[in-house]
Amino acid sequence: MSKINDLIKELCPNGVEYVKLEELVDYIQPAKYIVKNTNYDIKYDVPVLTAGQTFILGYTNEKDGIYYASADNPVIIFDDFTTSNHWVDFNFKVKSSAMKILISKTDNLFKYIYYCISNIDYVPKEHSRQWIQVYSQFQIPLPPLKVQEEIVRILDKFGELEEELEEELEARKSQYEFWRGKVFDAKGKTKTYKLEEVLESLKTGLNPRKFFRLNTEDADGYYVTVREIGDRNVRYWESKDRVNKDGLLRINERANLEIGDVIFSGTGTIGRVSLIEETPDNWNVKEGVYILKPKKEIINPVYLMHLMRSDYMKKLYSDYIVGSPVSSVPMRDLKNVKFELPDLDTQEKISNILDKFDRLVNDITVGLPAEIELRRKQYRYYRNKLLDFEEIDHEFIAE
Numbered sequence: 001m002s003k004i005n006d007l008i009k010e011l012c013p014n015g016v017e018y019v020k021l022e023e024l025v026d027y028i029q030p031a032k033y034i035v036k037n038t039n040y041d042i043k044y045d046v047p048v049l050t051a052g053q054t055f056i057l058g059y060t061n062e063k064d065g066i067y068y069a070s071a072d073n074p075v076i077i078f079d080d081f082t083t084s085n086h087w088v089d090f091n092f093k094v095k096s097s098a099m100k101i102l103i104s105k106t107d108n109l110f111k112y113i114y115y116c117i118s119n120i121d122y123v124p125k126e127h128s129r130q131w132i133q134v135y136s137q138f139q140i141p142l143p144p145l146k147v148q149e150e151i152v153r154i155l156d157k158f159g160e161l162e163e164e165l166e167e168e169l170e171a172r173k174s175q176y177e178f179w180r181g182k183v184f185d186a187k188g189k190t191k192t193y194k195l196e197e198v199l200e201s202l203k204t205g206l207n208p209r210k211f212f213r214l215n216t217e218d219a220d221g222y223y224v225t226v227r228e229i230g231d232r233n234v235r236y237w238e239s240k241d242r243v244n245k246d247g248l249l250r251i252n253e254r255a256n257l258e259i260g261d262v263i264f265s266g267t268g269t270i271g272r273v274s275l276i277e278e279t280p281d282n283w284n285v286k287e288g289v290y291i292l293k294p295k296k297e298i299i300n301p302v303y304l305m306h307l308m309r310s311d312y313m314k315k316l317y318s319d320y321i322v323g324s325p326v327s328s329v330p331m332r333d334l335k336n337v338k339f340e341l342p343d344l345d346t347q348e349k350i351s352n353i354l355d356k357f358d359r360l361v362n363d364i365t366v367g368l369p370a371e372i373e374l375r376r377k378q379y380r381y382y383r384n385k386l387l388d389f390e391e392i393d394h395e396f397i398a399e
Helices: 002-011 110-119 145-185 245-255 301-309 311-318 344-362 367-386 394-398
Strands: 017-020 025-028 046-049 056-060 075-079 085-088 099-104 139-142 191-194 199-204 221-224 262-265 273-275 283-285 289-294 338-341
Touching: 002 145, 025 075, 075 110, 085 110, 099 110, 110 139, 110 145, 110 367, 145 301, 145 311, 145 344, 145 367, 199 245, 221 245, 245 283, 262 301, 273 301, 289 301, 301 311, 301 344, 311 338, 344 367
Parallel strands: 221 283
Antiparallel strands: 017 139, 025 099, 046 056, 075 085, 075 099, 191 338, 199 289, 262 273, 262 289
16 A cells, blocks of 8 residues: 555545546447347356346356456446446446446546446435436546556456355355255155145235335335245345335235245246244335244245255256246246155254354454455445545636
């Protein structure tokens, strides 16, 4: 960090100019780069991008309408509604028109501008397009090129360290998936059940329609969709939609959420699974999110969670998936899926083993996830410090 301090003292001791983003960045509408077919496959070459958290949705074999980006010709994809953004230096197509493709229009270091864009502390308050009227009007500090280069070098190094940890974590996850598959495929003393035979009930949530409205002034509960499911526990606090107390009660007349229930995404992105371990008094789920209420005298709730996540179970219910472009596993068919189930003692042993694996690869308080989270906090801290410049006081200089 001493080098960057020396450069600032030498090249911009009195501060730097602050410049609107619209003066530094131009944008391209993405319409001609939108993918036509969403039948993605890893064997295809061209990634399909979203500016949201997922980033790479899949890969397409389409040959037309590709945006040719590279290390020499990079772009930033910017979600025009959420302001999420990503640096892209490879060829790609996009999922939708809800983004802008940002390109440089000055001789400033574009990667530096990207870091400034990512560092802007702004959350949209309404669902409307953001770039032209709002985001492009934000001002960023513009130090001399040598200072920009050193800032980019430091922040890139943080990114490389995080990527190395994430690659190691992915390897651990692959090991976890392999051994989980082995556990459920293993032959032994088991009994064949239909899924409905081990459940008290299989229910779903409720969509607004005529029953209730979302995001009313008195709405302080969380309306959970597929996006908030997938970790061991539902990340209800990440939901962007709110529902009031009457709406929560109306949904729960159908869903009947309780501790020990397993949440399963049966529509859209099928197969995301979570477990309810705390009383869900301030959230509930939409229609298409299924609630599996286990018969605890037959099946351990934790075992059921791991079972529904397993490739073993995915293979069994995949034959029942219907619909396009929005797919689903109908509840009547999911109930009839047959699988092998060991006794409760064996279930508990398996659950304990898989829980340990799960914590190692998913719990941000231990192991690699904890180290990655620490790196991210360090990165955000130093990015904020590095991009915090005094603005030139022109009146002082004139005097």
